[in-house]
Amino acid sequence: MSSLKRAGNTLETDNGPKLADPPDVSPTLEDGATAGTVAVFDAPIHASAPTGSGSGDTTNQSGRRSGVDEIEPRYDPVELSIPPGNQITTPVELVQKLQKINDADATYPIRDDLRPSTTEVLTNHFEITLEPKIVFYEYKIEGIPSDKPKRLQKVFVDNIVNRVGWLVRNKDSFAHDSTGTIIAWKSLPIPTKVGHKEAGTNPEDEGRIWELLDLKHGEDYLHIDFRFVRTVNITGLLRYISTDPAYRDWDSNVWNLSPVVNALNIVISKCFIGDIVRVGANKFFVERSAATLGEIYGRQSRSLCTMRGYSYTIKPGMGKVLLNVNAKTSAFYNPLTVSEYLLDRNTFSNDYDRGRHLKGVRVYIMYTRGKDDANSPLDKDQARIKTIFDVSKLSCDKQTFKLMIKDEKTKQITGTEIRTVREHLQKNYSLSLSFPHLNAINVGSRTYPCWFAPEFLQILPRQIFRSTVPDNLTDSMLTVACKMPKENRLLIEAEGLGKFSLDLQSPPRSLKCPIRIDPRMARIHCHRLTNPLISYLNGKSATIDSATARWNLRSCKFLDTPLRKPQAHGRGYGQFHYSDLRYQVLFTRDLQNGNDLLDEYTTNIREQIGHCGVGRAFEMSWSALSGTTEADIYNALQSVVNDPTGVAHVVILITRSKNQDLYSKFKYYTDRIFGLQSIYLTEDANMRGPRLNKSGIAQYMANVMMKMNLKMGGINHSVHALRAQMATTLVIGADVTHPGPGSVSGTPSISAIVGSVGDTGGKFLGTLGLQKRRQEIIDGEHFTETIYRCVKNWYYHWTPRVLPLNILFYRDGVADTQYKTVLDDEVPHIKAGWTKFLRELKVNGVAVAPNTEVRITAVIVTKRHNTRFFPIKDEDTMKTNENCKPGTLVDNTVTSPYFQDFFLQSHNGLKGTARSAHYFVIKNDMNLSTTQLQDFTHNLCHTYVRATLGVSYASPAYYADRLCERGRCYLRKFFSPSSEDRKSYKEQKDKFEDQARIERGGLLPSERPLDYKKTKQDYADEKADRKKAEEWSDESVMAEIQTVWDADNTDQNTIARRDRLLQTMYWM
Structure with missing residues (x-):
């Protein structure tokens, strides 16, 4: 390609080094959105972005928000009527078509039948109709670095599409994604003056490439080409969904459906309107749905809010092309100042976690830094947006950096000065800090840090929180996310589908692309399987209550209990003799009801062991844990195995509430080190407010007996x-x-x-x-x-x-x-x-x-899929939760046109909308x-x-x-590390990175000349150092993990216990 900088077609982005105070001009230009949001270089980030004066004034020095649009936490449910379902019937001749296919040619088994319909359900799928004779063309913008973040790739793509004249003139005829794929519904009229590079002479020759432009990126130019990839095979898709046995490429492993589905997804993505936040390729969130996250005790998170969102994808079904739309809920960062975030004590439990979740968050500098010119590059939106690399261990009045001193006239560097962040803001910008004790924020890198005060950094809005919400907010998150089926359906149809630009005249069509979407959920046939009969000891059966989808253990004994032996002489429990079931009880010292709880629990354990026929209860001892460390648990269990009267069959640990860390330690030592069966109980499970609910303990322990029998090697029940x-x-x-x-x-x-x-x-x-x-x-x-x-x-x-x-x-x-x-x-x-x-x-x-x-x-x-079903008739609806009744089976319309698959809801959803497997x-x-x-699987689901x-x-x-x-x-320790462990492993990786730099002879910034500017090779070397450090760190972690995993006790008695444990369902 020619290296000419084509007039009018040269787009410039900056990708310079991140220095202590000069601008970071890496092109992170979006309006606080995640990957997928359209952004243009010269569009302002916010209409009222804080600017201050040339002297560095800011609108508000107190650390409060200033000028950036804020997501107001509120819940604003959609109030629209639900349209009737769109009746879709699977043609009866489908099975006849399938019988014409040679099963030996198929990658997977061919469907042999469809279940007769016994009722109907609605599903979160919408019928798609393409405009008659429509042809889609796929093009690719090439030359954009694939190793760049998707957000940056989209900046490049948007600017190309918005600046290249013939693309601008045809914007209504194509859609594109963030990586440069363009799907057009007409052959794009590429001007003859655009340089042809290779592959074919006809504009519609697949693989033909045109020279498009050179894109300035830092000190270099990206050579951007435009390639015609293919004509999208819509005909093949339509033949596929019609279950055409004569179609040569009906097998989806021969013909790849993905290019067609991806193309239509890109086209659909052009149809959005309104206040949405795009996240990833096929997901969006509705800004007006933002809601506050709060603890059960009423304390609200200031740092995080939730938003309702929706995933969507094109799905080839039986006889129809469908659009699947499903509801989602995610947490987002509130657009606070970073200081407000750091001062929020209701969200994260400690400073380390608070800082850790700031990494990767984009922020906006709230004061002006340019001195000579009101239009200084320092104060353009591009230069104001930064990404947080880390939070310092030091506060702003202690964190120092080396400032280069320049001669006012010559601009030559004459020396350096060590300053704190606080001093620098005061001397250079006349800004005083309201929160000098808060830790400084690094928006540079580890080797080239760039420090800012948190109160002058604004968290940009519409950034998704990608980790699991803290435990104290989980209940609040579930409350927001779990919707009853009727509300879920309403939101999907009225709000989710409402964000697609549709002309609801008959027939409905998109206003922005040649696709018609029926706004009514598909109404399809389904079958309901009957409840199985549950088998217990001596031929007794339990019947499932259709109102609750449960059965009762009353008058039933477990099917097999190994401690039950045939009675040859004397009297036992009926015709059996029961051996002792020896158990020891450990408890933590924080139990609210102390001895009263222990008396109630152990009394009910003894009674239920006999009632359920597990054995003859033999309680060995109670003892309190001296603490909850690994050493405390180890010592307590060592005492159990050293008991002179014998080793217990089961060790029971009772704690005040569920403590996942303590639970994990307990199970590790009982399972892996001592070979002991174990049961974990909590006091909270039987608390009603401040009081112990004694009336519910018997039922609680009856459920515990199911665990107890399994650990003895028993079998609880079966399906005949x-x-x-x-x-x-x-x-x-x-x-x-x-x-x-x-x-x-x-x-x-x-x-x-x-x-x-x-x-x-x-x-x-x-x-x-x-x-x-x-x-x-x-x-x-x-x-x-x-x-x-x-x-x-x-x-x-x-x-x-x-x-x-x-x-x-x-x-x-x-x-x-x-x-x-x-x-x-x-x-x-x-x-x-x-x-x-x-x-x-x-x-x-x-x-x-x-x-x-x-x-x-x-x-x-x-x-984990996005298909949901909603009952239509009262007789198909569970009264307690509005879900479909258990046994609901769907094998048509939303399933494969060829292969054997089905959806089965074998359970009664307890909360929210039930999800079929x-x-x-x-x-x-x-x-x-x-x-x-289907019948076998449904029955198997009832043997849990x-x-x-x-x-x-x-x-x-x-x-x-x-x-x-x-x-x-x-x-x-590795899957869910504590703050201390996480910090330790990070420090280890940092040491490995330093070691990698030293081995290649790399220099620190303090070891370079004062006026040194990082080169492309420096960036590449640092990247290689990080990669090598990660490899070394991973090897070290894996060696430690292997030691933990293989740390079996070599004592012969322990080995024998472990062998017996492995012959049971100990993990249940």
């Missing part, structure tokens, strides 16, 4: 209809949990795999494993070994011994883009594990029938019909071992999820 299938089928559940944004860098992911034992569905044994950080696919060698153990456990349960003929695999938490990867990289290890055990049997001389093979069916279970079959060697799999109700998704996947959570407890 499952047992024939499970007698020949090993059921597997698997999940992977990943470290969140608040975890220590280097923390790995944790996998959990569980396998059934017996035919009840009431007992699973599990295995944990560590794997590479953020890796979703389970390590193959570990997977094979775990499945081998699952098959072995299943085999030795039966008398006579028998191998499972089938393995049914429920895989939790996998995105649809990874279905094929699970099929290719995980499922083969199921067969490998089974085969390994088969070989072992043969080596040991066990006779195995020739040609013995296992049949594997694999199902992906997804709970989505099941997608990726392999079906067992040849289960869709109906059989710790509840007398159906749960929200298949219990094996749920158990794997819970086992992952137990793994997180073991590594809580």
